[in-house]
Amino acid sequence: MKPIWIVDDDPSIRFVLEKALARENLPTRSFTHPREVLDALADITPGDPARQGPQVLVSDIRMPGGSGLQLLEKVRELQPGLPVIIMTAYSDLDSAVSAFQRGAFEYLPKPFDLPKAVELIRRAVEESQREEVTEERQAEAPEMLGQAPAMQDVFRAIGRLSQSQVTVLITGESGSGKELVARALHKHSPVADGPFVAINTAAIPKDLLESELFGHERGAFTGAQTQRRGRFEQAEGGTLFLDEIGDMPFDLQTRLLRVLSDGQFYRVGGHAAVKAHVRVIAATHQDLERRVKEGGFREDLFHRLNVIRLRLPALRERHEDVPVLTRHFLQQSARQLGVEPKRIADSAIARLEQFAFPGNVRQLENICHWLTVMAPAQVISLQDLPPEVLEAPLYQPAPRPGSDPSAAVAAVHAVAAPMPTPAPAVELVGGLPQPATVATQPLVGGLAASATPALGATPHWPAEAQMATGSGGIAATVGTAATWEQALETEAQKLLAGGQPEVWDALTRRFESRLIRTALTATHGRRMEAAQRLGIGRNTITRKIQELGLDAPDEA
Template identity: 80%
Template sequence: MKPIWIVDDDPSIRFVLEKALARENLPTRSFTQPREVLDALTDLDTGDCGRQGPQVLVSDIRMPGGSGLLLLEKVRELQPGLPIIIMTAYSDLDSAVSAFQRGAFEYLPKPFDLPKAVALIRRAVEESQREEVTEERQGATPEILGQAPAMQDLFRAIGRLSQSQVTVLITGESGSGKELVARALHKHSPCADGPFVAINTAAIPKDLLESELFGHERGAFTGAQTQRRGRFEQAEGGTLFLDEIGDMPFDLQTRLLRVLSDGQFYRVGGHAALKAHVRVIAATHQDLEKRVKAGSFREDLFHRLNVIRLRLPALRERREDVPMLTRHFLQQSARQLGVEPKRIADSALARLEQFAFPGNVRQLENICHWLTVMAPAQVISLQDLPPEVLEAPAHQAAHHPPARMEQIGHASEPVAVPATAICPPPAEPQEALPPPVPATMAGNAPAMPAFAATSPQRENDGHRASWEEILEIEAQKLLAGGQSQLWDALTRRFESCLIRTALHTTHGRRMEAAQRLGIGRNTITRKIQELGLDSPDEA
């Protein structure tokens, strides 16, 4: 933890506080005058000092080397979120009130009760740590991965918005990565140097949500022992991300509308209007138009938020991204657990591509973490997949309209997508594959596996066996002969035959073949390479 900075010209005050805080395992650093504090903060900004910045600042109000009030103002400019406690004698209470109005966390009258002083400092520490969590900077922004056309459209939209601070509404299913898109919008915006503050409006009780958003004054309600900055103040100069905006209580929607309209708000229990210089990005998995018609969401607020709308596709709409995401999450889980990354067999990857992923990317990430812990071998095979994947019926890739940016009232020319908006992980060496099993093809035969086995009995009965029946006979024959890794062998033959037939039908045009098969261009290209199929490139 960072130290508590103590500023007082009285050595006895510094000594008492240092010893009391040391007993509470709270580190300290002491100064005798404000000039020393400002010099230390400057050293931190220039990187000339190996020390840590303050977690909390405790300062006397009257010192020979300068005023605690002036120090308060300058420190607030340098570190707006730093809790500052002002110590003062009883005769200086007017100054203490003035300091409180200027943004001090609390004042501590002298002579003070030591246990109460320590308790006050600990409360300030908790407030500082809470804001450190919420005011995350973009340096730790996770990657957005995707090569599917819908994701490329999304990246282009982020690029077009990179010079704007316009309000954005992100829609998409739960777990699809809406917060990642919000962080990318912030990172590639004019306010990127400001904080990114996120709040899930559905996760906070209604009675507390107003205080979380707008802050409160001391004594505004029972338990409000100190003044508290809300998320709008924490996000000053940056971006406020309102997740699950569709679940916001109706009465609070009015207050949010006021902020979006005139840029001003009041703390709970406050009488002074505060100006908000904040970009707002909202997200929801709900259909807001339906909620407006149902009367549970304000229409005027909807139009304020719906300036630019970005739709984030579900994972089942971009199945070709599943292999890339799977390898990325396996690498990530291995780093978190301190183990060697596991590889995944093609058969397991194929089954994951067929899975519907109701929990979207978040569910895939959890599955990869589960596999890192639970899969017994270094190579994840099909039978290692969790039951919800193995037991689920395979889904065909659905055809969905590409993701697009809907813009209302703001025309702009397309610009280049920032290189950092697309962050694919480095390519991993593919596991060595055995040579493909040759598949027979006959002229314009249908795209079904051409297995060698036939059914004489059914032919004598005048019944033409279906390809499923032929597959069943072939599987029985191979199993009876002691064949191992049957799934991989038959899957390779099936995929090889299917792709050859599609390419034959489209005269070698891969894009058209992929569309006819219902898979992505990247998927068919990868399969052609893995299966060793020799096909002319797309015409």
């Protein structure tokens, strides 16, 4: 872990903080005035432990040789994501306000309570590590973000379709990111070198849509003074994305069907057939089966488009993706506006996760843009969220299979209307190989992930589930009617009855060992990410791995 940099001309302050942080296994490096800090920042060498940058900067506000606020401004220019804590006297509250306005993480009034100071620094460390994880994820996968099982199924489907040019129908609510999926399908396809052309069939007037799609000849209608290539010709050798296909006029559906079946079309007013070497991807938020029954959509066209159907989940079905998406959009908004990216408090993230997002990912993006402009401080707090979020009823996802319905219901206080069970992410027609669907979950710790209970529910172990006996696990066979708490109670009773010493430590070590191993397995050995998902600091998980003697892989 990188050190905590302490900047203060008072040696007693430096000494007290150094000793307190050392007891918490937090490395430190101290400076007496801002000039030394700037020189050290200029001397940072990646990969050299002796010249690594800070994890957190703690600086006094008034020092000979420079102001802490001036140092804050320069540090924000050099390392925008570095949390900076400003130490100040009680009489310097105006300076503290100025520090917040210039992007400080928090201010620490003097004289300070040492445990509270350490707690504040540890919070800044965890925030810094979260930002590093976010940057790592964005560097790895800036194209599309999503860790939820439903999104992982979408990603797998894109991978399986990467060697094919088959027609794909993307369904999902407005704002869920259907065009992003279409672009990803194009990017990872044999026609990736060709153009990607998108058209929203609902946004173009009926009288102009035919010309937009197929082009027109000179003199075909009033105002057609020259020949014009349509979207099909513009997408030659690439992909044509037809968004909101469910709103296409009925008569144009016939022409589209002819192109899909014959591979050729005629420009408006033209007599020569034009060949179309184009992959078609369509998308809609409507229920096309219902539209077919109502007579608003051609059944034969529906079957032409519905070769492979890929369902994109609504954001409320993938609430675990809200934190990473929020931080991504805050970074993106800051770049667009030319300002420093704002951070967001855990309480604000938790409230966003409980919001139903009727506008899906697009609504979250707009909220992040609003927060970048309107939130008064550099750290977005719960009360900074817009009224549409704060005043909305809390949304509770439907319980997953394997949870205790009564416990899940008891945990709900203000719940939106229950949603139907999500359909599979991918539905294949015509006997093609079937990718994984939402119902297929990876195994975590030997149990199907789909059996993970909802928040507040009590999980049931399967009848055949057995924890390993011996020093590494709990010796108990758990029946279908028994909960894991009952299994723990049974094991504790057995150890107590047998005169086992230090039962508390023995069971705690087993519990922590199993929990950390499971988290590391789920994150492919990335300790920082595992710590974040467990809700502990990276220093804590490293210490626990050493104490428990876990043979855990290093971070990838």
